[in-house]
Amino acid sequence: MNNFDYLRAGTIKEAVRGIATQPANQFIAGGTNLIDLWKYDLTHPARLIDLNGLDELKTITELPDGGLRLGALVSNNATAYHPIVEERYPLLSRTILAGATAQIRNSATNGGNLLQRTRCYYFYDVASPCNKRVPGSGCPAIEGQNRLHAILGESAQCIATHPSDMAVALAALEAVVQVTGPEGQRSIPIADFHRLPGNTPERDNTLAADELITSIDLPATGYAAHHSYLKLRDRNSYAFALVSVATGLELEDGKITRARIAVGGVAHKPWRKPAAEDALIDKEPSPEAFGAAADILLAGATGYGHNDFKIELARRAIIRNGAMALDPSCQRPGAQPSL
Template structure:
């Protein structure tokens, strides 16, 4: 870890001015990812700018549209256990609690969750080529041990996946990210916030220099009746997803009125296919229809030597999770979905 200075930003303008003028000034809130990046020499900081004292971005409150505004500085734990989130957006609560460990959730902030970097082995090993860390150096994972890597949305430059559980649920909920910066305040649809690698894998998202996330807005619809989050991983806690699925369903007269399905652990960003969701409209919520949807979502998936199993695993996980969403009580410990 390199030497750095530390300062507190007491307002938004100070935080923006300190980071917009120097790429090596970094923001810190919970610090659960930036500290790792510093320790492993993946990034350097001239100054760490503590933003925890900035007012107005550390609460959860209902907004004028009937939805919820979640402050960027609210911790993952406080979000997951908030009464309104548990009641109106239980899918988000479930997804957050599937991530990391209790200790990390107590520290990690919502804004930081959206900005965390990949957990690719090669990204964290500065002695190996990595286009995300050093553009143009190559991708070690393509010919390396790629069991945890992407099967969708990857490119010849990068096959790393985005690690967040929270963001998979936010994708299904059609969240909106509020951003402040040196030029303006702006709102970005969640589906447009993260980027696929293409030829610029070093850019994980569409946040501009000097900008910071201030809040996340959730619309009124929270799929509180029919929902499920399924995370398949190597161990039951503190492990990143091999495949995860967030599902929200809206049923009317026994038919699917609306369906939203997002995958995690398989792509450089939460993965949704609108065509597959539209296919389910007006159809019965049964296995055959969910299987057809899974085929559409995984269309074009490409595995590598060690992760080809993810393609079939993801298809089965989609079907299982959609069936679980019909009865959220099936998500209790030890319960089995009615297949």
């Protein structure tokens, strides 16, 4: 029996105060990942602090600078189908819809999506050592079954990957995560939100234990004209990505003037390298140009046996997704991109 207390927070301040009183307290909103972790005996909340009464976090509003604020408690489905998101940020909409079943998307929240934990099978198996679950116990994935695991940014302590699709699009869009804690509010660029494992793989992100995500802010630039999300997986029915790529481009006179590329399924966080994007500026879009960018982005990639194929798969995905971004209509079922 997992005994726990329950508090339904009426204000953001009450929620933050409730989480700060006891390290074992946890927030719950959609609960789509928390309940899984609980069932697998991976987490044991002393108190659940229910956020669903915080209506101010359930809205999507336009920002004065032309951007868009996504409330942390807005469901993934409501976000994907919001008229402004579909019109100005279709890359985000497509990415969310690639991420899970409609039932899960109806419950999962924007804030919770960023906080979901790895789906590494060793992490979920309490009989196995896992540095992410029990620091210092080891990482059996390095020598074991590692087909789904990281090829970039990994460490000797952990080669797990982050499972979120939405986070990959947010990385390409350069979103900013707004959080509130006992010391007040702060902004975290999405590039700085998730961490690489290093020597502390148990820490997934830079959010303090007593902080609450309140919103995700999108900039004015949404790459509506030239964008694509490509998700490669073992089956086409909401499996987690082996490799995924979110690409946004701006073009003028047939040349790339701005590029953003983020890769998922390959690291502990969505993987971006501004140098790879800069290499595309003033280039005509072509397999050669995207291939050169891919080589920069994937520099230093290392396989661990079962996942060696991911290096070449990621390179080809970046090239293909660049072509797809030129004409988003080619992303309809059965359509083919061309350069």
